[in-house]
Amino acid sequence: MQLSPRKHPKQARSQALVEALLEATARVLETRGYESLTTNRVADVAGVSVGSLYRYFPSKEALVATVLDRYVDRASCLLDATLAGMEQQSALDVTIAVTRGLLELKRERPGLAYQLGVGLPDLHEFQRKGEVAQRARSLLADRLEQEGRSDAAETAATAVLMLEGAMANAASDPRAIASAALERALLSSCQELLASPER
Amino acid sequence: MQLSPRKHPKQARSQALVEALLEATARVLETRGYESLTTNRVADVAGVSVGSLYRYFPSKEALVATVLDRYVDRASCLLDATLAGMEQQSALDVTIAVTRGLLELKRERPGLAYQLGVGLPDLHEFQRKGEVAQRARSLLADRLEQEGRSDAAETAATAVLMLEGAMANAASDPRAIASAALERALLSSCQELLASPER
Amino acid sequence: MQLSPRKHPKQARSQALVEALLEATARVLETRGYESLTTNRVADVAGVSVGSLYRYFPSKEALVATVLDRYVDRASCLLDATLAGMEQQSALDVTIAVTRGLLELKRERPGLAYQLGVGLPDLHEFQRKGEVAQRARSLLADRLEQEGRSDAAETAATAVLMLEGAMANAASDPRAIASAALERALLSSCQELLASPER
Amino acid sequence: MQLSPRKHPKQARSQALVEALLEATARVLETRGYESLTTNRVADVAGVSVGSLYRYFPSKEALVATVLDRYVDRASCLLDATLAGMEQQSALDVTIAVTRGLLELKRERPGLAYQLGVGLPDLHEFQRKGEVAQRARSLLADRLEQEGRSDAAETAATAVLMLEGAMANAASDPRAIASAALERALLSSCQELLASPER
DNA sequence: GATGAATGAGTATTCATTCAT
DNA sequence: TATGAATGAATACTCATTCAT
Numbered sequence: 089m090q091l092s093p094r095k096h097p098k099q100a101r102s103q104a105l106v107e108a109l110l111e112a113t114a115r116v117l118e119t120r121g122y123e124s125l126t127t128n129r130v131a132d133v134a135g136v137s138v139g140s141l142y143r144y145f146p147s148k149e150a151l152v153a154t155v156l157d158r159y160v161d162r163a164s165c166l167l168d169a170t171l172a173g174m175e176q177q178s179a180l181d182v183t184i185a186v187t188r189g190l191l192e193l194k195r196e197r198p199g200l201a202y203q204l205g206v207g208l209p210d211l212h213e214f215q216r217k218g219e220v221a222q223r224a225r226s227l228l229a230d231r232l233e234q235e236g237r238s239d240a241a242e243t244a245a246t247a248v249l250m251l252e253g254a255m256a257n258a259a260s261d262p263r264a265i266a267s268a269a270l271e272r273a274l275l276s277s278c279q280e281l282l283a284s285p286e287r
Numbered sequence: 288m289q290l291s292p293r294k295h296p297k298q299a300r301s302q303a304l305v306e307a308l309l310e311a312t313a314r315v316l317e318t319r320g321y322e323s324l325t326t327n328r329v330a331d332v333a334g335v336s337v338g339s340l341y342r343y344f345p346s347k348e349a350l351v352a353t354v355l356d357r358y359v360d361r362a363s364c365l366l367d368a369t370l371a372g373m374e375q376q377s378a379l380d381v382t383i384a385v386t387r388g389l390l391e392l393k394r395e396r397p398g399l400a401y402q403l404g405v406g407l408p409d410l411h412e413f414q415r416k417g418e419v420a421q422r423a424r425s426l427l428a429d430r431l432e433q434e435g436r437s438d439a440a441e442t443a444a445t446a447v448l449m450l451e452g453a454m455a456n457a458a459s460d461p462r463a464i465a466s467a468a469l470e471r472a473l474l475s476s477c478q479e480l481l482a483s484p485e486r
Numbered sequence: 487m488q489l490s491p492r493k494h495p496k497q498a499r500s501q502a503l504v505e506a507l508l509e510a511t512a513r514v515l516e517t518r519g520y521e522s523l524t525t526n527r528v529a530d531v532a533g534v535s536v537g538s539l540y541r542y543f544p545s546k547e548a549l550v551a552t553v554l555d556r557y558v559d560r561a562s563c564l565l566d567a568t569l570a571g572m573e574q575q576s577a578l579d580v581t582i583a584v585t586r587g588l589l590e591l592k593r594e595r596p597g598l599a600y601q602l603g604v605g606l607p608d609l610h611e612f613q614r615k616g617e618v619a620q621r622a623r624s625l626l627a628d629r630l631e632q633e634g635r636s637d638a639a640e641t642a643a644t645a646v647l648m649l650e651g652a653m654a655n656a657a658s659d660p661r662a663i664a665s666a667a668l669e670r671a672l673l674s675s676c677q678e679l680l681a682s683p684e685r
Numbered sequence: 686m687q688l689s690p691r692k693h694p695k696q697a698r699s700q701a702l703v704e705a706l707l708e709a710t711a712r713v714l715e716t717r718g719y720e721s722l723t724t725n726r727v728a729d730v731a732g733v734s735v736g737s738l739y740r741y742f743p744s745k746e747a748l749v750a751t752v753l754d755r756y757v758d759r760a761s762c763l764l765d766a767t768l769a770g771m772e773q774q775s776a777l778d779v780t781i782a783v784t785r786g787l788l789e790l791k792r793e794r795p796g797l798a799y800q801l802g803v804g805l806p807d808l809h810e811f812q813r814k815g816e817v818a819q820r821a822r823s824l825l826a827d828r829l830e831q832e833g834r835s836d837a838a839e840t841a842a843t844a845v846l847m848l849e850g851a852m853a854n855a856a857s858d859p860r861a862i863a864s865a866a867l868e869r870a871l872l873s874s875c876q877e878l879l880a881s882p883e884r
Numbered sequence: 885g886a887t888g889a890a891t892g893a894g895t896a897t898t899c900a901t902t903c904a905t
Numbered sequence: 906t907a908t909g910a911a912t913g914a915a916t917a918c919t920c921a922t923t924c925a926t
Contacts, residue, residue, distance in 0.1 A: 101885095123322070123408035127921060128888095137887045138922080148921065206405035206456075209322035239468065246468040249460070250453040250476070257405075257452025258445075269438065269445045277449075277476030300910080326896060336912045341897065521720070521806035525900060526909095535908045536901080546900065604803035604854075607720035637866065644866040647858070648851040648874070655803075655850025656843075667836065667843045675847075675874030698889080724917060734891045739918065 106144050108134040113155045118199035122152070122207050149213040156214055159204050163193060163220040171227070179231035180282040184275055186224065187251055191274070195266055198259040205256030224248050232282070247281050305343050307333040312354050317398035321351070321406050348412040355413055358403050362392060362419040370426070378430035379481040383474050385423065386450055390473070394465055397458040404455030423447050431481070446480050504542050506532040511553045516597035520550070520605050547611040554614055557602050561591060561618040569625070577629035578680040582673055584622065585649055589672070593664055596657040603654030622646050630680070645679050703741050705731040710752050715796035719749065719804050746810040753811055756801050760790060760817045768824070776828035777879040781872050783821065784848055788871070792863055795856040802853030821845050829879070844878050 311333035510532035
């Protein structure tokens with residue numbers, strides 16, 4: 089019996105393949121956009137055959153959807169993590185913390201953030217795209233309501249849409265998304281929107 | 288007796304056809320996105336044959352580019368019109384006025400605004416997409432510099448990116464783009480970003 | 487009652503139209519070749535509408551076939567005219583005379599001769615293309631037989647094919663078709679082929 | 686035990702496919718002409734899908750150009766081979782030898798020879814069509830000059846044009862191209878044109 | 885399992901032909 | 906009758922997906 093150098097050779101290989109494909113997809117998305125993403129190109133970049141691609145992903149859309157899923161998962165976890173220790177804090181503080189986190193996330197791979205944020209067609213398979221925004225919206229609405237805001241839902245929706253749009257758009261320019269000015273601007277708009285009691 | 292209802296029957300027909308095609312293009316864009324826009328579909332929706340489409344537009348891209356052009360033209364004129372009577376006013380006031388104008392424009396056809404804003408691939412034919420944002424950026428930067436802001440360029444870039452992204456994203460949801468809260472939020476973020484001297 | 491300036495105004499106009507179309511067809515053939523000949527291009531060059539083209543010619547092929555017909559007719563008449571006064575002369579002399587005549591004809595519009603000779607696809611409508619050659623062949627064969635040649639048919643076929651091919655090909659280069667050397671060469675090959683009793 | 690019937694299965698298959706496509710192209714050319722040659726028809730005749738055609742040939746023109754290339758290559762090699770042992774011989778003898786060789790080549794597939802010779806439109810991709818004729822012309826001109834002919838260039842041009850045209854045209858009729866009379870006629874016209882000092 | 889050649893439905897575009905004005 | 910805008914079948918080519926090796 090061998091000293092398991094790898095848990096499950098077969099599964100490990102599969103996993104590596106899947107990873108290579110997802111990374112290749114992300115890279116093609118960043119460099120060429122969804123319009124130019126073909127399964128053959130992805131397979132090439134990943135260094136595997138198209139056949140292998142189709143062993144692990146049933147369609148081109150499923151491939152991209154998985155990249156999206158992971159991104160959404162990370163953002164969603166980040167949301168959870170941020171929320172974790174902030175049960176007692178204000179909607180504004182939470183929003184600021186979340187915004188900072190998401191900004192940081194998007195700064196890692198601005199091109200990918202941009203393409204996943206605004207470059208995907210509206211297909212059934214890509215529904216999760218809006219998931220984080222939705223969660224953030226309802227979370228924020230709840231808090232605002234707890235804080236006695238009567239326009240909680242509306243304000244939350246607005247804030248999320250604004251922040252998301254601004255970040256996704258800024259991600260089209262790596263320098264813009266990285267700028268401190270953007271961060272300041274986003275945070276101050278949060279403040280304006282959330283800090284004060286409604287007028 | 289009617290007052291010449293049509294100047295030139297021929298031209299009127301051509302014009303009607305062109306309009307029908309552009310409107311069909313806009314509709315297909317709104318409902319299916321660029322990815323699913325085919326020349327045959329546009330011709331179908333316009334109620335004409337593909338051949339007619341190609342009599343007036345040399346390519347699919349030219350067709351979409353014309354829809355884009357018109358939109359950009361309207362936005363650009365709006366920019367000019369807004370600027371016209373505001374030579375003496377502050378960067379903030381001008382930005383607020385422009386933002387209101389653009390918001391109103393995008394409220395007309397949110398879906399179209401969304402697709403033209405973020406749904407087009409980066410083709411040479413669609414270069415004008417960023418034109419208004421660019422003009423707005425340099426205009427704003429100039430004003431800010433006149434007002435003595437040392438971070439004029441950066442602030443202008445940030446403001447435009449934010450506003451543009453926020454509006455385009457909000458346009459994906461007709462109710463969001465129409466909401467008064469969004470307008471308030473955008474304007475207050477303008478205020479935050481532009482009103483005060485840098486800190 | 488008017489002093490008929492033109493016999494039949496209507497017919498005259500029609501005739502002018504037909505001529506314009508045929509000349510335009512010839513010109514397009516010369517300058518662009520059959521591959522690039524479109525009915526719209528011909529109508530443009532003729533200065534009339536496509537609709538008018540189709541009033542007088544049922545199809546693109548019919549149009550080209552008519553140009554071909556006229557050319558074949560001219561060549562055929564030339565053949566008749568040449569033959570007319572030569573009933574008593576040798577096969578060689580007749581062939582030389584005919585060759586000279588055809589050469590002269592092809593020198594008028596080398597480009598057209600070339601395109602009609604070798605540039606047309608093998609369509610049913612263009613069958614007359616080979617007519618002159620066929621007539622020449624049988625005529626020549628008869629004479630040779632009268633002169634006692636046992637290989638009359640074969641020799642006639644060979645001579646015609648050679649002369650026709652050589653002339654059509656040479657017509658691709660206006661200088662070549664016009665050269666005295668070509669004429670000398672063609673005539674001497676006639677001599678070689680026809681003058682002597684078979685060996 | 687077989688002696689490696691196939692070196693590389695993969696390569697062998699590709700090669701077979703390419704051959705099937707080229708043969709199908711030649712056949713469609715022979716039977717229908719370039720005008721009627723479509724990629725789908727070629728693929729059908731070859732018994733493969735259009736997609737496969739495009740795996741090996743980037744365009745319809747490239748496909749036909751390859752058929753042409755092979756033909757031109759064969760003719761060009763034949764020219765070289767014929768020339769090889771004839772350094773000391775007369776222009777006439779060389780021309781006769783080359784003519785005989787080309788005639789033999791064209792007799793293999795008269796229809797293909799005809800279509801490649803006169804049935805292709807003047808496209809950039811088909812430039813090699815005139816290559817053999819050009820080489821023959823300059824080769825012949827050189828020899829004639831060495832032999833003291835003052836009209837070397839002109840005579841060479843005429844001879845080549847005549848022979849080429851005659852052969853291509855004769856190839857339209859399998860019996861004609863195969864006939865001994867044609868060969869005799871061509872050779873005697875060479876003789877006439879080249880043998881004697883100019884008159 | 886992996887491969888990549890093969891497939892063929894789908895898309896942009898052209899052009900002969902028709903027909904409303 | 907003349908016009909030329911409109912039609913739509915046909916063609917070159919692409920790319921997601923399959924399957925024989």
